[in-house]
Amino acid sequence: MAGFSFAPVAASRALDQTLPAAPARVLRADRLFTGASPQTVPQGAVAIADGFVVWSGPAAALPAEYAGWLTDDYGDATLLPGLVETHAHLAAYEKAVQPDVPAPETHKVAWETLSSVKIARQLASLGVTAVQSLGAADYTDVALREAIRAGLVPGPRLVAAGPAVTLTAGHGWRGGAAADSIPELLRQVRFHHQAGADLVKVMATGGFMSHSTAPWNAQFTLAELLAIADDAHRLGHHAAVHAHGTEGIRRAVRAGFDFIAHCSFVDADGRTAFDPQLADEIAQRGVFVDSSAVPAFPVVPGQPAAALAKQLYDHGVLLVIGHDIGAVTSAAAYRHGLSRLAEAGLPTAEILLAATSRGAAAVGLSGVVGVLEPGYQADLIVVGGNPLANLAALDDIREVVIGGRRFDRETVPPWTPPVGNAGSPEVARQAWLDRQSR
Ligand SMILES: [Zn+2]
Known part of the structure; x- marks a missing residue:
C-alpha cells in the first residue's frame, strides 16, 4: 500500500441502530x-x-x-x-427483469436499488457478511449500504464504490463516471467523497464486456492514476482498479492503488502472460488482488480455473476472494470459486484467511470485522x-x-456456469480484431 494506511470504513458506526440491542x-x-x-x-x-x-x-x-x-x-x-466478497456489482444481475410499465427507464434508479437487495440477501444467506461493491450506477450501492445500516432492509455489511471512474467510451462507461483529464478525475474523486462512497474504483484498462475497449489497453496514464490514488487517500478512502492488461496493472501498482480486481496479465496481443517480476512488485507493495482472474469460459478441461490465482499466491501476493458477482455470475459463485482455488492447489486455511481477515482488510474493514x-x-x-x-x-x-x-437466511439457487463465452480472452481478442477490420 505504499506506506499508506487508510481509515477503517464505518469503524464507529454500528449496523441497525434503530433496532433493539442484539442479545448477549x-x-x-x-x-x-x-x-x-x-x-x-x-x-x-x-x-x-x-x-x-x-x-x-x-x-x-x-x-x-x-x-x-x-x-x-x-x-x-x-x-x-463471516466471509467477505471483495468484488460485486449488486444491481447488475437482474437487469433482464424490468418493471412491466410503458417506460421502465423512468424507474431505473429505484429498480436497480431494489434489485440489489436480492443479491445482497443471497450473499448474506451464503455466509458472506461483508461485500465490497466495485461499481454501481447512480450510487445505488451507497443507498443500499445506508438502508441496511439503518435497519430498513436486512443484508450484509456493504462497502460501496459508487460508479466506477472510467473514460468517455471507456470500459463500463454506461454505468460509470467518465473523466478525461486530471482535473476531471479529481472532480470525480471528490464527487464520490461527497456522495458517501467508501472507496474509488477506477477502470485502469479496457474490459471483455464493453465493445468500445480492449482489455489489454491501459486507459489512464501513470500521472492520472497517481492523481486519483493520492486524492482518494487524502480523503480517507482506499482506491481500487479493474485491470486486465499488464501495463494497466503495472501503472496502478506504481500509482499506489490498494486493490486490483482481475489482475489477469493480458498482454498486448490479447493473450494471458503471467509476469513474475510484476507479481513480486505487487507482493512487495502489499496490494490486495482478488481471485477473479478471468478464467477461460468454458474452462479448459484438465486445467484448474484458478491457475493464475495460484501463481499470484506463490509469489506472495495478498490474494482475497472476489468474483465479479452480479456482473458475470450469481451469488452462489462465491462457494464455487473457493473450491476452484482449492483445486488449483491453495491450502484450505489460506483460502479461509483470504475469505475472512484478509478480505476484511482489503475492503477497509481491518480491525472492524474478519x-x-x-x-x-x-x-x-x-x-x-x-x-x-x-x-x-x-x-x-x-x-x-x-x-x-x-440473519434470516433464504434459499439461494445453485451455481450455474455463466452463459456463453463473452469473458474469454480469445473471444474478446477476435471481436476486437473483427471491429478493426470492418
Ligand atoms: Zn467488476
Whole structure:
C-alpha cells in the first residue's frame, strides 16, 4: 500500500441502530477459526454482546462472567468470521427483469436499488457478511449500504464504490463516471467523497464486456492514476482498479492503488502472460488482488480455473476472494470459486484467511470485522463439520450473525456456469480484431 494506511470504513458506526440491542450470548462449537491464524481452536467459544465480540477462546477457559449467558452449542460444527466478497456489482444481475410499465427507464434508479437487495440477501444467506461493491450506477450501492445500516432492509455489511471512474467510451462507461483529464478525475474523486462512497474504483484498462475497449489497453496514464490514488487517500478512502492488461496493472501498482480486481496479465496481443517480476512488485507493495482472474469460459478441461490465482499466491501476493458477482455470475459463485482455488492447489486455511481477515482488510474493514477476537464486530457464521478439512462444510450453514444479530437466511439457487463465452480472452481478442477490420 505504499506506506499508506487508510481509515477503517464505518469503524464507529454500528449496523441497525434503530433496532433493539442484539442479545448477549455465547456460541460454542467443536472448532473455532478466529481468522487471526491458520489454526483452529478445539472446543471453541465466542461471547458476543451489543454487536461486538467480547471474548473468544477454548470453551474450557470461558470466564465465569459469561457462564450464565444464553449459550448455543452447535456440536460438530465450526465457528468462523463471516466471509467477505471483495468484488460485486449488486444491481447488475437482474437487469433482464424490468418493471412491466410503458417506460421502465423512468424507474431505473429505484429498480436497480431494489434489485440489489436480492443479491445482497443471497450473499448474506451464503455466509458472506461483508461485500465490497466495485461499481454501481447512480450510487445505488451507497443507498443500499445506508438502508441496511439503518435497519430498513436486512443484508450484509456493504462497502460501496459508487460508479466506477472510467473514460468517455471507456470500459463500463454506461454505468460509470467518465473523466478525461486530471482535473476531471479529481472532480470525480471528490464527487464520490461527497456522495458517501467508501472507496474509488477506477477502470485502469479496457474490459471483455464493453465493445468500445480492449482489455489489454491501459486507459489512464501513470500521472492520472497517481492523481486519483493520492486524492482518494487524502480523503480517507482506499482506491481500487479493474485491470486486465499488464501495463494497466503495472501503472496502478506504481500509482499506489490498494486493490486490483482481475489482475489477469493480458498482454498486448490479447493473450494471458503471467509476469513474475510484476507479481513480486505487487507482493512487495502489499496490494490486495482478488481471485477473479478471468478464467477461460468454458474452462479448459484438465486445467484448474484458478491457475493464475495460484501463481499470484506463490509469489506472495495478498490474494482475497472476489468474483465479479452480479456482473458475470450469481451469488452462489462465491462457494464455487473457493473450491476452484482449492483445486488449483491453495491450502484450505489460506483460502479461509483470504475469505475472512484478509478480505476484511482489503475492503477497509481491518480491525472492524474478519477476526473473532474482542473488539471486533460480531459478524460470524457457524457451519457443520470442518471447512479446513473440506470446504464443502461451507454448504452446511447453520447460522449467520451480522452485527450480533441472527440473519434470516433464504434459499439461494445453485451455481450455474455463466452463459456463453463473452469473458474469454480469445473471444474478446477476435471481436476486437473483427471491429478493426470492418
Ligand atoms: Zn467488476
